[in-house]
Amino acid sequence: MGSVGAAALLVFGSIFFFHHDAGFKILLSAQRTAGGALWYGFVLAALLPLYCFIGWEGAADLAEETNDPRFVTPFAMIRANYVSVGASLFMIIGFLIAIQHGLADLLGQPKNPLIYIFQSHFGAVAAGILQVVVFLAIFSCVLANMVVATRLTFALSRDKMLPGSAVLGRVSVATRTPIASILLVAAVAIGINLLSAGIAANVVSICSVAYYFIYVLTVGGAIYAYMKRKIPSHRAGDFSLGRWFVPVAVVAFVYSAGVIVIALAPHEGHTAAIYLLGAEVAGVLWYLLYLRPRIANRSAGVYRQELADVEKPEEASSAIL
Numbered sequence: 340m341g342s343v344g345a346a347a348l349l350v351f352g353s354i355f356f357f358h359h360d361a362g363f364k365i366l367l368s369a370q371r372t373a374g375g376a377l378w379y380g381f382v383l384a385a386l387l388p389l390y391c392f393i394g395w396e397g398a399a400d401l402a403e404e405t406n407d408p409r410f411v412t413p414f415a416m417i418r419a420n421y422v423s424v425g426a427s428l429f430m431i432i433g434f435l436i437a438i439q440h441g442l443a444d445l446l447g448q449p450k451n452p453l454i455y456i457f458q459s460h461f462g463a464v465a466a467g468i469l470q471v472v473v474f475l476a477i478f479s480c481v482l483a484n485m486v487v488a489t490r491l492t493f494a495l496s497r498d499k500m501l502p503g504s505a506v507l508g509r510v511s512v513a514t515r516t517p518i519a520s521i522l523l524v525a526a527v528a529i530g531i532n533l534l535s536a537g538i539a540a541n542v543v544s545i546c547s548v549a550y551y552f553i554y555v556l557t558v559g560g561a562i563y564a565y566m567k568r569k570i571p572s573h574r575a576g577d578f579s580l581g582r583w584f585v586p587v588a589v590v591a592f593v594y595s596a597g598v599i600v601i602a603l604a605p606h607e608g609h610t611a612a613i614y615l616l617g618a619e620v621a622g623v624l625w626y627l628l629y630l631r632p633r634i635a636n637r638s639a640g641v642y643r644q645e646l647a648d649v650e651k652p653e654e655a656s657s658a659i660l
Contacts (some may be wrong), residue, residue: 341472343426345457346433352460363436364511386601397598400487401495413578455638466550481528488524493517499639545611545618552615 402408434452438445439459445452458466460634495501496517504521563605564570565584573579578585604611633639 341469342430342453343424343433344472345453345469346430348462349433349437349457350429352437365434366435385432386598396584409574410577417578446607470550485524485528489517489520492524494521496520498641499633502625545614548599548608548611549618551595551602552619555599558588558592558595562592 341372399412399416402412405411429567434456437456437460439456445455450458454466454470457469492501492507493510496504496506498504501507503519504586507517507523508518509517513517561570562585602608603615630639
């Protein structure tokens with residue numbers, strides 16, 4: 340919100356106060372600062388929103404803890420996308436129209452481009468305040484990601500899907516929170532930050548690719564379930580794509596797979612590819628050697644609680660009451 344607020348000041352100033360060569364004309368400009376085909380610029384511009392379309396499923400992770408997750412979750416995900424796209428688009432436009440001395444000068448100076456644009460209009464003190472606000476916003480985003488990671492760790496442990504599930508899936512009676520899951524996520528986050536910059540950069544480099552890899556697996560699983568007629572029917576009022584499910588799912592699968600290829604194919608993406616491959620190999624081994632037989636006999640996975648309710652109907656009834 341800090342960046343969006345700064346963009347709002349720049350838009351207001353560009354309309355009423357600032358007088359420079361850029362303005363709204365830059366949105367229609369085809370000027371390039373380096374050689375190369377124009378189509379390549381469009382490809383790069385098309386990749387920019389990719390960073391706006393990661394993490395929105397965090398709304399789904401948290402919405403699963405509501406009273407009616409089947410109804411709430413899809414709409415929470417859609418709203419998260421609308422907010423991400425709208426806020427990002429407004430921020431990009433706000434800073435673009437406020438470029439004061441052209442793209443060449445902007446890209447040729449050592450400062451962060453956004454800070455440079457804001458400082459050129461409002462001064463060093465205002466730019467310093469913006470940096471503090473942005474830092475707080477980033478810190479809030481980190482905390483939100485840790486909340487999502489904690490919830491996911493707890494949910495998987497509750498279903499006996501992770502090592503140490505007996506501890507990680509336990510909810511404290513006093514605090515009503517999964518303390519072990521919180522401590523594990525915090526320890527991993529702090530550990531990554533305490534590592535050298537090179538290692539931390541390598542870990543961070545796989546994040547966006549790993550998100551899209553998860554999207555590929557999710558959409559691919561949904562397409563497979565649809566072909567096998569295993570997708571449950573929806574209730575009246577629940578979100579459903581209906582007959583549009585197949586074309587939307589296929590486009591989403593191809594798009595996400597394309598993002599992975601684009602991110603990993605260049606030489607700079609090879610490190611991320613190695614990290615991602617290692618993580619996926621570990622996951623596949625864990626599934627084949629441990630999870631698969633337990634999911635088959637319903638001692639792990641989403642059916643575990645249903646089986647427990649059948650075996651202990653009295654306890655299940657008292658829990659519901």
